[in-house]
Amino acid sequence: MPVETRRPVPPPEETPEQKSARLRSQITTYLENFARAIEETQGPNNVKPHSPEDFQVRVDETMVFIDRNDFINRELNSERYNRVREKERHQKANVIMAATACVDPRVPRYIFGREISMIKVPQGEITTIRRPSDNKRIPKSATLRQGIRNAAESDRELFEFFFVHTDTINNVHGCSGMGNVLADLDGHDSIDFNEKHAISQEPTAVDANIRLSVQTTEEAITNYYNICRKMAGKVKVARVGITAIYDTDTIGIIVRKDGEDLSTTDLTNKHLDEISTLSGQQGKYAETFTDERYLLDFLEDVADTTETLLNSDNQLVQEVDKFLQKHYSDLTGNQHAAARWGLVRMCSVKYLIGNLQNVNGKPNHSFVDQVADSPISISLNGEALGEFDTKQHFWSSPGSIKAAISETDLQTSVVRKIPGHSTKPTAVFVCSSADDEDASKRNKGYGRTLELNEMLVDELVVSREVGTLLLNDKIIIIPTVISDTTRLVIEIPDHTGSF
Numbered sequence: 001m002p003v004e005t006r007r008p009v010p011p012p013e014e015t016p017e018q019k020s021a022r023l024r025s026q027i028t029t030y031l032e033n034f035a036r037a038i039e040e041t042q043g044p045n046n047v048k049p050h051s052p053e054d055f056q057v058r059v060d061e062t063m064v065f066i067d068r069n070d071f072i073n074r075e076l077n078s079e080r081y082n083r084v085r086e087k088e089r090h091q092k093a094n095v096i097m098a099a100t101a102c103v104d105p106r107v108p109r110y111i112f113g114r115e116i117s118m119i120k121v122p123q124g125e126i127t128t129i130r131r132p133s134d135n136k137r138i139p140k141s142a143t144l145r146q147g148i149r150n151a152a153e154s155d156r157e158l159f160e161f162f163f164v165h166t167d168t169i170n171n172v173h174g175c176s177g178m179g180n181v182l183a184d185l186d187g188h189d190s191i192d193f194n195e196k197h198a199i200s201q202e203p204t205a206v207d208a209n210i211r212l213s214v215q216t217t218e219e220a221i222t223n224y225y226n227i228c229r230k231m232a233g234k235v236k237v238a239r240v241g242i243t244a245i246y247d248t249d250t251i252g253i254i255v256r257k258d259g260e261d262l263s264t265t266d267l268t269n270k271h272l273d274e275i276s277t278l279s280g281q282q283g284k285y286a287e288t289f290t291d292e293r294y295l296l297d298f299l300e301d302v303a304d305t306t307e308t309l310l311n312s313d314n315q316l317v318q319e320v321d322k323f324l325q326k327h328y329s330d331l332t333g334n335q336h337a338a339a340r341w342g343l344v345r346m347c348s349v350k351y352l353i354g355n356l357q358n359v360n361g362k363p364n365h366s367f368v369d370q371v372a373d374s375p376i377s378i379s380l381n382g383e384a385l386g387e388f389d390t391k392q393h394f395w396s397s398p399g400s401i402k403a404a405i406s407e408t409d410l411q412t413s414v415v416r417k418i419p420g421h422s423t424k425p426t427a428v429f430v431c432s433s434a435d436d437e438d439a440s441k442r443n444k445g446y447g448r449t450l451e452l453n454e455m456l457v458d459e460l461v462v463s464r465e466v467g468t469l470l471l472n473d474k475i476i477i478i479p480t481v482i483s484d485t486t487r488l489v490i491e492i493p494d495h496t497g498s499f
């Protein structure tokens with residue numbers, strides 16, 4: 001039976017080394033077939049590497065991302081990290097916590113740890129639709145709606161940070177997704193004329209992006225959460241979360257409301273002595289916070305520092321409380337505790353990574369600039385390869401096939417404009433995630449995951465935008481199936497038979 005020979009069942013007790021060797025062999029076969037398929041359909045181009053050495057480099061580079069993904073996720077599934085999660089679960093009042101952010105790889109997910117789930121969408125704005133029955137704005141992504149519905153049915157309340165992104169020190173950077181929206185506000189199809197007018201009147205691009213986030217993402221998620229709460233027989237909440245700014249220069253959160261800012265970076269610097277008295281060494285991870293080998297040490301220390309701050313009488317926590325009470329008195333008690341935890345936790349991050357500025361005050365760390373040759377991951381329904389990467393890795397969770405096509409196109413164009421990028425095609429991991437048990441049994445559920453993955457790859461390949469990128473040797477597509485729970489890579493399926 002071809003199905004069985006083409007997709008061998010992985011041995012149950014595979015060591016990390018055996019697994020890496022198995023995936024290397026899958027990648028090698030896949031990349032050979034991919035180059036052949038593209039050459040046959042599109043004519044000869046550079047997608048087929050020029051020499052066996054070039055081909056080997058391509059395999060090796062792909063395996064670097066896969067091996068790092070698996071190393072990081074093995075760490076994040078360890079007993080040691082489970083104890084960190086348990087601690088953080090208590091710290092945040094057992095609220096379900098989530099965040100949205102732009103696809104920029106300088107807004108990394110690993111900083112937040114696994115207790116905050118995150119989705120990444122261009123300029124941090126989810127795609128929304130109007131519900132036909134009452135014209136209410138709701139999220140377009142069925143995956144996101146399912147997640148919100150589960151949260152509404154849970155005993156725990158939901159709290160979210162809706163991040164817009166900026167660089168407070170080096171203003172030549174900023175958010176390119178936001179830049180694109182503001183340059184073509186007329187073309188934005190999910191906000192009406194009055195909303196566009198209000199956005200265009202905001203004093204700065206960041207304020208415009210905050211208003212956009214409040215009017216689209218924040219409104220849609222709050223509406224849908226309340227719709228589902230009503231269906232579950234629960235009372236409405238005033239808000240699901242807070243739109244805030246993520247600063248990629250100082251690595252901090254700024255909450256801006258009614259003309260007042262609360263910045264976790266400023267707050268940390270203001271109360272350095274206080275934190276030092278209570279907790280360990282400032283800047284302990286200045287050199288190592290982007291090194292995956294120190295990830296667990298770092299996250300453990302973040303949780304411990306946060307615990308110390310939350311459990312002692314100190315001005316830093318009092319200032320956070322005061323700001324939230326003044327500007328967000330409509331949060332529920334649990335949501336307030338979760339917001340406080342998120343902000344105090346970010347102060348702990350800032351304390352442990354240190355000031356990160358050189359003598360002239362310029363930011364000086366590996367997330368200041370986007371790095372050339374970052375890979376891209378796209379996942380339509382589920383987890384993505386490299387979500388917790390400690391190095392820069394573009395990834396996004398598009399809400400539809402249409403969005404998947406445009407996000408692949410957008411991210412590729414951003415990646416390939418980064419100074420110093422090579423002429424090599426960019427690796428685009430097209431991800432689907434599967435249940436581990438389904439995968440080990442190769443049952444129908446797993447078969448459906450493979451089907452969905454193949455459909456997504458098909459749609460990308462036949463689209464004008466992605467087809468052009470393939471034809472012009474800008475990308476190579478790598479289908480990837482990862483585990484829903486551990487996010488370890490399960491296999492590299494080969495769909496090139498349909499190219």
Ligand SMILES: [Zn+2]
Nearest residue numbers: 102104165175
């Ligand atoms: Zn951005």
